[in-house]
Amino acid sequence: MAWDPTQYLRFESQRLRPAVELLQRVRDDAPARVVDLGCGTGNTTALLTDRWPGAHVVGVDNSSAMLAVAEHDHPDGTWVQSSIDQWIPDAPFDIVYSNAAIHWLDDHASLLPRLVAHITAGGTFAMQVPDNFSEPTHQAAIDAAREGPWAEVLGPLIRPWPVLQPVEYTRLLAPLCAGVDVWATSYVQVLTGDNPVAQWTKGAALRPYLSALDDDAADAFFADYAARILAAYPPEPDRTTLLPFRRVFVVATVH
Numbered sequence: 001m002a003w004d005p006t007q008y009l010r011f012e013s014q015r016l017r018p019a020v021e022l023l024q025r026v027r028d029d030a031p032a033r034v035v036d037l038g039c040g041t042g043n044t045t046a047l048l049t050d051r052w053p054g055a056h057v058v059g060v061d062n063s064s065a066m067l068a069v070a071e072h073d074h075p076d077g078t079w080v081q082s083s084i085d086q087w088i089p090d091a092p093f094d095i096v097y098s099n100a101a102i103h104w105l106d107d108h109a110s111l112l113p114r115l116v117a118h119i120t121a122g123g124t125f126a127m128q129v130p131d132n133f134s135e136p137t138h139q140a141a142i143d144a145a146r147e148g149p150w151a152e153v154l155g156p157l158i159r160p161w162p163v164l165q166p167v168e169y170t171r172l173l174a175p176l177c178a179g180v181d182v183w184a185t186s187y188v189q190v191l192t193g194d195n196p197v198a199q200w201t202k203g204a205a206l207r208p209y210l211s212a213l214d215d216d217a218a219d220a221f222f223a224d225y226a227a228r229i230l231a232a233y234p235p236e237p238d239r240t241t242l243l244p245f246r247r248v249f250v251v252a253t254v255h
């Protein structure tokens with residue numbers, strides 16, 4: 001699947017806010033080793049470096065396109081190309097942080113304990129994932145994928161939503177951690193421009209579908225999707241468009 005850093009960064013400030021709010025809940029004062037899983041273009045990794053300038057901070061991502069931007073924008077950073085579920089560090093980390101990435105991986109019930117196993121005693125696991133699968137942003141993509149001439153190609157790419165309920169993350173991590181803090185926030189994003197919700201999704205949730213089609217088919221699929229989204233998220237009288245966006249946060253202190 002190909003990521004498009006430019007499209008992703010069109011909504012950079014809105015996408016960064018939950019990353020900042022997640023980081024504010026991490027209490028560690030002086031971690032020695034910090035990792036950003038699914039670091040993308042390195043924006044979230046830079047937040048970690050700014051917060052803990054004395055730490056060794058590593059960004060991990062499996063997209064060469066996203067890492068190329070990270071390396072260009074942050075040449076002093078340490079970047080590792082790996083899938084999160086294949087990632088095996090050579091030494092444990094004091095903080096494993098991940099913003100808007102772990103929902104791209106399945107089976108959180110087995111993945112999260114494996115990630116927590118890479119954290120030092122007293123260290124922190126901090127994760128934020130979207131929880132918007134039932135919203136039109138995602139359901140319209142599934143409908144468009146199933147109903148167009150591309151259905152044979154896109155149908156198999158429709159995946160079950162892996163994000164658990166907040167209480168399930170608490171139950172999952174409680175036996176492994178001294179403290180587990182889980183919460184959800186629903187942001188109302190006020191967007192500008194023509195059909196901005198379709199543009200937002202084009203930078204993230206639509207990537208698997210767009211990457212699987214040739215350019216003409218991808219354009220046609222996006223036009224079909226964008227029409228559905230415009231109907232679901234019409235502009236307000238002041239020409240802004242409102243996008244409700246729920247996210248789940250987990251901050252856990254490891255035994």
Ligand SMILES: C[S@@+](CC[C@H](N)C(=O)[O-])C[C@H]1O[C@@H](n2cnc3c(N)ncnc32)[C@H](O)[C@@H]1O
Pocket residue numbers: 003015019037038039040041042043044060061062063066082083084085098099100101104105204
């Ligand atoms: C929505 S972006 C978030 C980037 C960054 N954390 C931020 O908040 O701006 C999701 C990132 O997760 C990465 N990603 C998705 N699946 C991954 C996997 N299995 N292993 C590593 N990275 C993955 C993508 O390449 C992408 O850079």
